[in-house]
Amino acid sequence: MKQVSHIKHTTHPKSNIPRAKKSASGSGILLANWHLKTVYIGCLWVSVSGLLWFVSHDILQAEPNDFQRWSLILHGAGSFIATMIFGSIAVQHLIMGWKMQRNRISGITLISVFSALILTAFLLYYGSEEMHDYVRWTHIIIGILSFVILPLHIYLGRRSRAKTVSAH
């Protein structure tokens, strides 16, 4: 009997189909619009809230106040969202990118950054007192670096697609 596939492959990874025509229900290496927006909003949320807390607490050294409390609460909430985003990327984007041998270096860098942020966040809660300062600064420095690494990854990935398309 003939097998019927229920998966719509609407976007060929090497094609230059405009984003507006992409399936709303799923995508290949390119993310569907809703997915891409979720990645942007979730990553901005966790990064900006973490940065606000850092600026208020460490740079301005303000006395504990409601702004600090709320930025940390929002950061905690954003960190759950960022972790889900990481999982959602792992399902398809990451595997396809790897198999197609595209954008591997910045992709691995991004996975390392996300993993290190999650690990150091875990250690902030459950690590020993002695390691707290190291863990904290590692989290903050990698967090600040992530402001550059995700946009760079997207830029390099899109540039590699443009090259692939023009070569065909």
Ligand code: HEM
């Ligand atoms: C996957 C991404 C991230 C996750 C899962 C994550 C998770 C967490 C968690 C769970 C905490 C502890 C919150 C608390 O004590 O209530 C924390 C603290 C913090 N995070 Fe993040 N974070 C992420 C990204 C970032 C980024 C991008 C920055 C940018 C600077 C950042 C800066 C901070 C700062 C400054 C703290 C407070 C550290 C302290 O003094 O205890 N984080 N993060």
Ligand code: HEM
């Ligand atoms: C935490 C892990 C990762 C995140 C959050 C992430 C996120 C993104 C996002 C948002 C885009 C833009 C997609 C679009 O325009 O629809 C992108 C592009 C891309 N990524 Fe990733 N990525 C990750 C890991 C990886 C890995 C591991 C690889 C490869 C081994 C990879 C390969 C690519 C490629 C090839 C593109 C360009 C797609 C194109 O425009 O043709 N990514 N990534």
